[in-house]
Amino acid sequence: MEKLWKVENLSKSYEIKSEFKREKIYAIENINLEIYKGEIFGLIGESGSGKTTFGKVLIRLIEPDDGKIIFKNTEITNLKENILRKYRKKFQIIFQDPYKSLNPRLYCGYIVMEGIQGKNRNEKMEKAIELLNLVGIKKERFYDYPHQFSGGERQRIAIARALSTEPEFIVCDEPTSNLDVSIQGQILNLFIDLKEKFNLTYLFITHNIKIVRFIADRLAIMYKGKIVEIGKTEEIFENPKHPYTQKLLESRI
Ligand SMILES: Nc1ncnc2c1ncn2[C@@H]1O[C@H](COP(=O)(O)OP(=O)(O)OP(=O)(O)O)[C@@H](O)[C@H]1O
Ligand SMILES: [Mg+2]
Numbered sequence: 001m002e003k004l005w006k007v008e009n010l011s012k013s014y015e016i017k018s019e020f021k022r023e024k025i026y027a028i029e030n031i032n033l034e035i036y037k038g039e040i041f042g043l044i045g046e047s048g049s050g051k052t053t054f055g056k057v058l059i060r061l062i063e064p065d066d067g068k069i070i071f072k073n074t075e076i077t078n079l080k081e082n083i084l085r086k087y088r089k090k091f092q093i094i095f096q097d098p099y100k101s102l103n104p105r106l107y108c109g110y111i112v113m114e115g116i117q118g119k120n121r122n123e124k125m126e127k128a129i130e131l132l133n134l135v136g137i138k139k140e141r142f143y144d145y146p147h148q149f150s151g152g153e154r155q156r157i158a159i160a161r162a163l164s165t166e167p168e169f170i171v172c173d174e175p176t177s178n179l180d181v182s183i184q185g186q187i188l189n190l191f192i193d194l195k196e197k198f199n200l201t202y203l204f205i206t207h208n209i210k211i212v213r214f215i216a217d218r219l220a221i222m223y224k225g226k227i228v229e230i231g232k233t234e235e236i237f238e239n240p241k242h243p244y245t246q247k248l249l250e251s252r253i
Contacts, residue, residue: 003072004169004201005035005058010067012050012057027053029225031067040195040202042216042233044209044248050225051205055171058203059091060084089117089165096174098158102146108132108157109142115164131160134197135190152183159190163198173205188215209249213237221245 010031016023028050035041043051056062058069060076069077076087095101102111112128119127129139135156137149146154155175162170172191176184188211195202206212212219213233220230221244229242240246 008068042219045222092162
């Protein structure tokens with residue numbers, strides 16, 4: 001299988017200052033993994049285990065302390081911003097709370113248009129309508145603001161916005177955690193359909209073992225900033241090796 005990402009010894013720490021001392025805490029420590037093109041790579045772990053930090057470091061939204069990030073055989077760890085710009089639009093991130101990524105003062109259609117490159121205004125508008133339609137938002141709603149939509153619809157708009165830059169890779173950071181269970185299923189299926197349609201690869205972050213089992217081809221389990229187990233999702237569910245994985249799967253969080 002073609003490798004999209006290779007990560008070697010990736011670490012990121014934060015300095016925690018209290019009244020009496022300074023402490024260095026590793027949000028992620030010595031991460032080694034590969035993500036293959038076209039797969040959904042699940043990342044699961046309890047709150048604070050470093051999942052979001054890993055996703056952001058991978059796509060260079062946060063600087064690592066140490067380690068190597070290789071995207072399609074090119075090391076991007078130390079690329080300067082002017083060169084990194086070329087990569088930025090290939091990577092997208094979708095958060096739990098779409099309010100973080102949607103400008104409240106823009107019509108949803110304009111939000112999607114913003115990301116579309118190299119077209120005139122009419123073409124951008126047509127493309128935005130097409131993308132919104134693909135994620136299940138009708139064109140009659142082009143001139144509605146984010147607050148006029150339901151949570152599920154807002155996440156659909158965030159997905160259309162992410163697709164607008166024609167990305168190759170999307171970090172999905174708990175994208176359905178704020179939604180009702182019935183809506184969760186619809187959005188997960190939308191992610192799967194879009195992946196096939198646009199040849200995407202996902203890093204899918206969640207703390208929900210049912211969701212990860214449903215969606216992920218392979219899976220890494222994170223515990224206190226480290227990967228404790230990695231493998232095919234079904235194999236891990238059938239035969240979890242690390243004690244923490246066993247506990248996590250038993251607890252059915
Ligand atoms: N900007 C920051 N400054 C200091 N510490 C941070 C910062 N960002 C993250 N951390 C710490 O790094 C650790 C990992 O955080 P991270 O947000 O990556 O965890 P997470 O697995 O995504 O958690 P959650 O499931 O709650 O989203 C936590 O201990 C967190 O407090
Ligand atoms: Mg997080």
